[in-house]
């Protein structure tokens with residue numbers, strides 16, 4: 001159907017819904033019911049959700065689960081995870097429980113620098129631009145004072161501004177490359193406000209720089225925006241134990257397990273097709289905690305994958321080794337997260353998640369999120385290199401299949417019991433339902 005509309009954004013919520021169901025749905029009442037059944041009966045709470053974004057018509061639920069028993073730097077955490085995929089929370093929980101008895105996870109924040117850039121065009125002598133930049137740099141920082149003063153009082157602010165010549169890549173292209181410390185805030189608004197002020201000052205002051213010709217005075221600002229690539233906002237998460245301690249009731253050959261595990265990581269280090277899936281498994285854990293704590297998972301995803309390609313080939317984010325009988329598994333990833341600002345003070349479930357995590361600082365949250373990613377990867381690799389992924393994944397997915405077939409509570413109980421001793425496949429579940437209903 002090819003239907004456009006002008007002024008949609010100005011319609012009320014119910015007018016928007018009416019237009020949608022009238023335009024796209026044959027069973028209009030049913031379509032409306034689907035939307036309205038997700039409205040919250042608490043009008044204030046519903047209004048809060050309506051106002052998070054634009055053209056809101058309903059709420060889109062994701063389950064919020066928790067993975068207990070995460071021992072991180074000696075402190076126990078129950079980690080909140082918002083995710084739609086079955087077996088992720090179970091896998092995280094299982095990995096947490098496994099490492100709980102083996103010293104837990106160690107996590108360290110290596111750096112916290114964020115980046116923003118003013119991209120501009122200048123078609124004059126580079127030397128003169130450098131001289132102009134030197135003369136105006138302090139003014140750039142001074143003019144942003146009203147934006148930075150509160151952040152500075154807390155110990156953060158602008159770290160530096162550099163002029164970068166990018167003309168070898170694109171004719172006339174330069175940058176003001178700025179670095180920031182934004183403490184517990186993710187810092188996107190702070191950084192973007194600073195950058196836009198830099199751009200204004202930089203353009204205005206150029207008009208007064210006496211060594212510029214009239215053409216050189218016309219610096220063309222293209223855009224001012226933070227970068228979601230934050231290779232200097234890094235956190236490391238690690239687990240390690242003697243190889244012999246890797247055994248448990250399902251794994252009686254710890255040496256063979258450790259070797260195969262390291263091989264699996266090595267494969268992801270050299271083979272991009274495998275690395276993408278390997279890292280996707282890591283992001284299962286990372287995104288789920290990032291989302292539960294109200295952070296920007298698109299920013300995290302973009303930055304993490306860029307980091308995975310930093311040496312020119314897409315590669316594994318995790319690494320593993322066996323040295324002197326010690327198994328070590330670790331990861332370093334860039335994470336720009338906030339525990340103040342944005343949704344953190346607004347969304348009731350985000351507030352809940354942060355309180356569950358003992359109200360962490362941004363640095364502590366970086367550690368928790370990295371650990372969730374490492375745990376997820378450990379669980380997936382452990383399954384992949386032993387039973388295969390389907391056994392555990394399908395065991396967890398069983399409920400989804402039963403729900404697809406509208407199984408009753410009694411049917412569910414019966415079939416779950418049956419699959420305690422049988423391998424779950426989609427076909428086997430369908431057969432079991434059919435047999436039960438015959």
Ligand code: HMG
Nearest residue numbers: 087088090091093094097277278281379380383389392393
């Ligand atoms: P299991 O050994 O059958 O579980 O593992 P269990 O019933 O023996 O229980 C052991 C523990 O696992 C439990 O301890 C829980 O911690 C956890 P307890 O709570 O009993 O003290 N656990 C659960 N937690 C919550 N709800 C549950 C539940 N069941 C167990 N229902 C498990 C089953 C699925 C955990 C295991 O097979 C596993 O870790 N599999 C890996 C699953 C996975 O990685 N899923 C992600 C989706 S697949 C994917 O997208 C990524 C991938 O492609 C990445 C890659 O290729 O690298 C795989």
